[in-house]
Structure formats: structure tokens, C-alpha cells
Amino acid sequence: MTVKLKVKDVFKVFGDRPEEALQLLRSGESKEAIFQATGQTIGVQGAGFEVEEGQIFVVMGLSGSGKSTLVRMLNGLIRPTSGQILIDGDDVASCSTGKLRDIRRQKIAMVFQHFALFPHRTILENAAYGLKIKGVPAEERRAKALKALEQVGLSAWADSMPADLSGGMQQRVGLARGLATDPQILLMDEPFGALDPLIRREMQDELLALQATLKKTIIFITHDLNEALLLGDKIAIMKDGEIVQVGTAQDIVSHPANDYVAAFVADIDRGRVFTAETVASEPQVVQLNSDTAFDAVKTMEDQNLNAVYVMDGEEIAGVVTYQTAATADRDSGPADVHLSDVMLTEFPTADADTQLADLYGAASGGLPIAITDADNKLVGVIEPEAVFAQLSSETQEAAR
Amino acid sequence: MSPSDFLVIPFDDWINAFVRGWLVPSFRPFFRAVQVPITQVLNGLDAFFAFVPMLATTLVFALLALKFAGRGMAIFTVVGFFFIDMIGLWPETMTTLAMIVTAVLFCAVIGIPLGGILAARNDLAWKVVRPTLDIMQTIPSFVYLVPIVMLFGVGMAPGIIATVIFALPPIVRLTNLGIRNVRGDLIEASEAFGSTPLQMLFDVQLPLAMRTIMAGLNQTLMLALSMVVIAALIGAGGLGLVVNTGLGRLDVGQATAGGVGIVILAIVLDRITQGLGAPGQTISLRQTLLSMFRPGALAPVATGKVAS
Numbered sequence: 001m002t003v004k005l006k007v008k009d010v011f012k013v014f015g016d017r018p019e020e021a022l023q024l025l026r027s028g029e030s031k032e033a034i035f036q037a038t039g040q041t042i043g044v045q046g047a048g049f050e051v052e053e054g055q056i057f058v059v060m061g062l063s064g065s066g067k068s069t070l071v072r073m074l075n076g077l078i079r080p081t082s083g084q085i086l087i088d089g090d091d092v093a094s095c096s097t098g099k100l101r102d103i104r105r106q107k108i109a110m111v112f113q114h115f116a117l118f119p120h121r122t123i124l125e126n127a128a129y130g131l132k133i134k135g136v137p138a139e140e141r142r143a144k145a146l147k148a149l150e151q152v153g154l155s156a157w158a159d160s161m162p163a164d165l166s167g168g169m170q171q172r173v174g175l176a177r178g179l180a181t182d183p184q185i186l187l188m189d190e191p192f193g194a195l196d197p198l199i200r201r202e203m204q205d206e207l208l209a210l211q212a213t214l215k216k217t218i219i220f221i222t223h224d225l226n227e228a229l230l231l232g233d234k235i236a237i238m239k240d241g242e243i244v245q246v247g248t249a250q251d252i253v254s255h256p257a258n259d260y261v262a263a264f265v266a267d268i269d270r271g272r273v274f275t276a277e278t279v280a281s282e283p284q285v286v287q288l289n290s291d292t293a294f295d296a297v298k299t300m301e302d303q304n305l306n307a308v309y310v311m312d313g314e315e316i317a318g319v320v321t322y323q324t325a326a327t328a329d330r331d332s333g334p335a336d337v338h339l340s341d342v343m344l345t346e347f348p349t350a351d352a353d354t355q356l357a358d359l360y361g362a363a364s365g366g367l368p369i370a371i372t373d374a375d376n377k378l379v380g381v382i383e384p385e386a387v388f389a390q391l392s393s394e395t396q397e398a399a400r
Numbered sequence: 401m402s403p404s405d406f407l408v409i410p411f412d413d414w415i416n417a418f419v420r421g422w423l424v425p426s427f428r429p430f431f432r433a434v435q436v437p438i439t440q441v442l443n444g445l446d447a448f449f450a451f452v453p454m455l456a457t458t459l460v461f462a463l464l465a466l467k468f469a470g471r472g473m474a475i476f477t478v479v480g481f482f483f484i485d486m487i488g489l490w491p492e493t494m495t496t497l498a499m500i501v502t503a504v505l506f507c508a509v510i511g512i513p514l515g516g517i518l519a520a521r522n523d524l525a526w527k528v529v530r531p532t533l534d535i536m537q538t539i540p541s542f543v544y545l546v547p548i549v550m551l552f553g554v555g556m557a558p559g560i561i562a563t564v565i566f567a568l569p570p571i572v573r574l575t576n577l578g579i580r581n582v583r584g585d586l587i588e589a590s591e592a593f594g595s596t597p598l599q600m601l602f603d604v605q606l607p608l609a610m611r612t613i614m615a616g617l618n619q620t621l622m623l624a625l626s627m628v629v630i631a632a633l634i635g636a637g638g639l640g641l642v643v644n645t646g647l648g649r650l651d652v653g654q655a656t657a658g659g660v661g662i663v664i665l666a667i668v669l670d671r672i673t674q675g676l677g678a679p680g681q682t683i684s685l686r687q688t689l690l691s692m693f694r695p696g697a698l699a700p701v702a703t704g705k706v707a708s
Contacts, residue, residue: 072588075592077588077591077592101594101596102594103594104591104592104593104594105593105594108592109592109593110588110589110592110593112585112588112589113585114585116583116585116586116588116589118586118589118603118604118608119608120607120608129589129590129593129603130593130594132603133590133593133594133595133599133603134594177593181593187592
């Protein structure tokens with residue numbers, strides 16, 4: 001994976017004497033003390049991270065945490081006081097206005113919280129705006145904008161005005177406008193923050209679906225941790241202008257960097273963060289044709305399991321529980337019991353990316369869940385207890 | 401006992417020395433040259449309005465009123481213009497119309513770039529422009545008639561220059577307001593897609609400020625109309641001259657006739673330009689009439705429209 005965007009030690013001071021404030025900051029003064037002394041506000045301090053191509057990088061923080069300032073520095077709407085912002089090696093923080101304009105036209109587009117559609121333009125003209133600024137001829141502009149509107153399912157509304165559309169639809173237009181210029185980087189500043197929860201959920205799913213085919217590098221700003229965990233390949237958590245932790249959703253939930261992050265993740269739905277993979281264990285199996293019920297009982301006793309999967313070669317044949325296998329083995333006396341006589345052929349399966357929340361049902365059946373890959377091969381097994389243990393660490397942490 | 405016992409400032413002498421002794425002799429060619437474009441435009445328009453038959457002009461105005469201000473206003477236009485013609489003031493009305501259009505044209509040409517392009521983008525420029533506008537609006541118009549006569553002489557063009565000074569502030573202010581009030585995120589969006597300042601101005605700022613700018617134009621037009629009588633004092637003709645002559649001779653009939661002509665013209669022009677700015681939203685006749693007597697009476701309405 002190549003690094004598309006690199007932010008190095010970026011500071012932003014709002015006020016007329018930024019250098020002074022910066023020096024105080026470097027000498028270890030707090031934000032409040034600097035504001036008292038100089039009247040300068042620290043927007044962002046010491047931000048540094050890398051975003052890989054094709055990733056969704058989520059910056060999450062509460063209002064006033066500096067996340068909107070940070071994202072605006074990435075396309076130069078706000079120039080940083082110090083530090084570097086490298087897009088393919090070009091430093092957005094220090095380049096000329098002309099160069100910056102070129103970068104904005106060619107490489108980077110933005111989607112806004114309150115949509116920022118031009119009310120005097122039709123939907124199609126709005127979607128084509130970036131292309132118009134670039135100087136793309138009218139015909140080509142129209143075709144590309146229509147294609148972008150099709151991607152978000154709004155081509156039928158091309159000739160309507162923004163005011164005729166609902167909030168969710170307007171934001172789709174905002175997204176289409178961003179996509180129409182085919183940028184490599186898409187900045188999204190709380191794009192779903194102004195939408196009601198149902199529509200927000202729908203838009204999140206749609207963004208993920210689009211991203212699966214488009215593979216843009218997306219910087220996504222949000223104040224909603226659940227949204228961050230759902231969308232982010234990587235998440236940066238900001239507080240008071242500083243990035244307190246960068247990591248994957250699972251890193252952040254399972255190893256919060258400090259109390260602030262811990263307090264945040266305490267309330268989240270862990271079932272939506274962790275996938276089947278995280279709780280799966282190495283499969284212990286018996287072979288349908290070579291093993292008997294006795295072997296199965298022995299395996300389960302050795303491994304302390306309640307059930308074990310039965311394989312027919314590479315295929316899963318079924319599952320046998322300790323109770324049935326042991327009873328059948330005892331009742332049959334010295335004769336061997338063939339596994340097919342005690343095996344259940346109905347068993348729960350899931351793939352590795354399934355969220356734990358979706359495994360509640362399967363887990364409550366009491367049988368271990370078979371984790372299969374795309375070729376239907378058994379790659380792991382989840383004990384029902386493991387699902388509930390992972391989910392309940394939430395309540396333990398909240399209680400602490 | 402008062403400060404004047406110790407020091408008397410010969411302020412009027414200073415001004416006299418400045419204007420008569422230096423400004424007029426040194427810059428006479430410049431001030432003569434300034435008049436040329438105004439005279440050209442005015443003469444052209446005056447000849448045009450004088451040439452077009454009365455009925456044709458009425459028809460055009462009635463159609464404009466029908467389109468922008470509704471059927472009632474179209475009927476009012478026809479009746480009003482017929483009345484003006486029947487009281488024998490049609491040629492004077494057309495002269496006044498030519499003057500008003502010229503003055504408003506120059507106000508727009510000066511005011512929109514000044515207010516919008518310069519002052520709205522540059523806080524320093526606005527800090528200079530704003531107090532200048534305040535002064536222009538507070539100085540009684542009679543005060544600058546004298547220097548204008550000294551610098552430009554008497555006649556139609558100086559009358560229009562006085563009118564422009566008087567009527568310029570609203571268009572500058574409202575253009576500035578309109579452009580500054582364009583939503584911040586739209587400006588950001590335009591910038592984020594890499595637009596140049598000019599692209600942003602013509603694609604986003606001016607179109608979105610258009611309603612406010614039109615409200616400013618309407619205000620400017622109303623102020624220009626209210627200068628008609630005063631400008632006639634320094635030799636501008638038209639309906640203002642009719643009123644002044646009536647005043648001089650204590651001919652109440654003639655003064656009233658001229659006044660009625662101005663009011664009818666004002667109402668028609670006001671309603672049409674309001675309709676241009678805010679389609680589907682018209683201001684009552686009463687408010688229009690009020691604005692004749694109190695310049696700025698429409699201002700709260702205009703800003704209200706901006707806010708909504």
C-alpha cells in the first residue's frame with residue numbers, strides 16, 4: 001500500500017501572533033495559559049498521521065476538538081501555522097496559490113456537513129461544478145456529472161433544484177459533486193451529521209458500497225464514534241486539537257490509549273466493532289470416515305469442548321455434540337458408532353467478516369459456529385461462550 | 401466667554417481658498433472630461449425617449465409592469481402615463497426618465513464594482529468606503545450643489561452628478577451586504593473545488609447576491625427620483641424644473657402637476673424594479689408612497705428580504 005497523504009507535525013494557531021503562541025506551546029504551556037497570555041487560540045497541535053491509498057481514514061472528535069480545522073488544512077482552505085501536509089509528495093501547507101488550486105482541481109474534492117449546494121443551480125449543474133471550474137467542455141461535463149449522479153441514484157433529479165430535494169438526497173448530490181471530478185482524495189466533513197438517523201445509516205452503507213468499487217482515499221470527519229468504527233479502516237481520535245490515538249476500530253476499542261478514549265468506547269456496541277474473526281479459534285475436527293464417536297468424545301474431552309465439527313475430507317459434514325456422542329458410544333457397548341449416526345447436519349455458519357452482533361442468534365443455539373471462507377472451507381470455529389464474553393467486556397468496563 | 405473669544409477659525413475662507421484657489425483652476429479640464437460620458441449617455445437616452453411615440457413607451461412600461469408587478473400595476477401604468485400626457489407633461493417626464501436612467505446607470509457602474517468586488521473582498525477598502533458613504537448620506541444635498549456648480553458648471557450633467565452622489569450609497573451598501581452574506585460554506589465549496597477569485601465572483605457570489613443587489617438598485621432609483629427637484633436648481637430640466645418654476649411663481653397648480661408626474665413615474669419604476677429583484681413578492685402601494693417622502697423607508701423591508 002502506498003501512502004497517499006502524510007501529515008507531519010501540523011500546528012494551527014488562530015490569531016494575529018501565531019509564532020509567539022507556537023513558541024509557548026513548544027515550551028510546554030497549556031492551551032488555556034497561552035490564550036490567557038497572548039489571546040491566541042490553538043486550533044490543532046502536533047497532528048501527524050499517514051493515510052494509505054484506498055483507505056477510509058476517520059477523524060473523530062467532539063465539537064471544538066479541531067477536526068474541522070484539520071480537514072480544512074488538508075486542502076488548504078486553512079493554511080497551517082507550521083508543519084507539512086504531503087499529497088503525493090507536494091506540500092499543501094507551503095505551496096503557491098496556483099499550485100494549491102491545481103491540487104484542488106485535480107486531486108482532492110470535499111463534501112460538506114450542510115451540503116453546500118449552490119441554490120441557484122440545478123442538481124446537474126451542481127454535480128458538474130468542479131468540472132466547470134476545471135474548464136471541462138460542456139458536453140463532457142454533462143456526461144460525467146450524469147454518471148456521478150447515477151452512482152448516487154439521483155440521475156432522475158438532474159434538472160431539479162436543490163431546494164426540491166430532501167436532506168439525504170442533497171447530500172447525495174454533494175457526494176456526486178465530489179465524485180464527478182474523479183479525485184483521488186475525498187474529504188468528507190461530517191457529511192451525515194445533519195441527516196436523521198435512519199437516512200444516516202442508509203448513507204453510511206451506501207458510502208461503503210461505493211467505496212468498495214471506487215477505492216478512493218477518504219478522510220471522513222465525524223463526532224459519532226459508532227460511525228467512525230463502522231466506516232474507518234483507521235481512526236484518529238482528537239481532543240483539544242491533539243490526536244490522542246490512531247488505530248483500527250478494534251485497536252481503539254480493545255486498547256484505548258487513555259481514559260478519554262476509554263470513556264468514549266465504553267458505550268459503544270462492541271458487537272458492531274468486532275468481527276467473527278476476532279473470537280474464532282483454531283478448528284478442532286474429527287474425520288467422518290476414519291474417526292468414530294469414541295474418537296470424537298476423546299477429542300472433546302481433551303480440548304474441553306461441547307461439540308466438534310466432523311469433516312468429510314475438506315468439506316464440513318456436520319457437527320457432533322459431546323452429549324449425543326458420549327451417550328451413543330456408551331449405549332453401543334464395544335461396537336464402534338459411526339459418526340454419521342450421531343452427527344447433526346444442520347449447523348450454524350458465518351464468514352470471517354460477520355459482525356458479532358449478527359451472531360447472537362447463532363450463538364444462542366449452543367452449537368459452535370463454523371467460520372468459512374469464500375470457498376466454503378472451514379477456517380475457524382467460534383464457541384458460543386466466546387461471543388458473549390467479548391460482548392460482555394463492554395459491561396465490565398462500563399462498571400469499572 | 402466662549403472659545404471664539406480666543407480663536408476664530410476662518411473655516412469658510414479655507415474652503416474657499418481650497419476650492420476656488422486650487423481645485424477649480426488646477427482640475428477644470430479633468431472635471432470637464434468627467435462630464436463627457438455622462439452627457440453622451442444622457443443625450444442618447446433623452447433623444448431616444450423623445451423619439452419613441454408616447455403610446456409605444458406606455459405599452460412597453462405596461463408590459464414590464466404586467467410581467468414584474470402584476471395586472472393592477474399594468475393598469476396603473478397605463479392610466480398614470482395617460483394622465484401625465486393629458487396634463488401636458490409628457491416631454492418633461494421623458495427628460496426626467498432619461499436623467500434617472502442615466503444616474504442609476506452610473507450608480508450601478510460605479511457602485512456594484514466598488515461595493516461588491518472591492519469592498520466586499522477587502523476589509524480595508526470597506527473601512528474607507530463605509531465612512532465615505534456615511535458622509536455622502538448625511539451631508540444635505542444642498543451643501544454640495546455649490547461646489548458642483550463651481551467645478552462642473554450648471555446644466556443637465558452637473559445635475560446628474562449631484563444625483564449620483566446622492567443616490568450611490570444604497571447600491572454600494574447592499575451589493576456589499578449581498579456578497580458578504582453569501583453563505584460561508586458555499587464560498588468554501590467553491591474554493592475547495594479550485595475556483596479562481598473571478599470564477600467564484602461570477603459563478604457564486606454575484607448570482608447569490610443578486611436579490612440584494614436589485615434591492616439596492618431599487619433604493620438607488622428611489623433616491624435618484626427624490627433628487628429630481630433639487631437637481632433642477634442647478635439647471636437640470638424635466639419635471640423638477642416644472643416644480644421649481646411653479647415654486648418660483650407661486651403657481652400651485654404647476655408645482656402640483658410636476659409633483660404628481662414625479663410620483664406616478666416613481667411608483668411605476670419602483671414597482672417594476674422591485675419585481676425584478678424579488679419575483680412574486682411586491683411591496684404595498686402605501687409603502688412605496690411612504691418611501692417617496694422618507695428616503696430609506698423601504699430599507700428595513702429590503703434587508704428583511706435578505707435575511708429571509
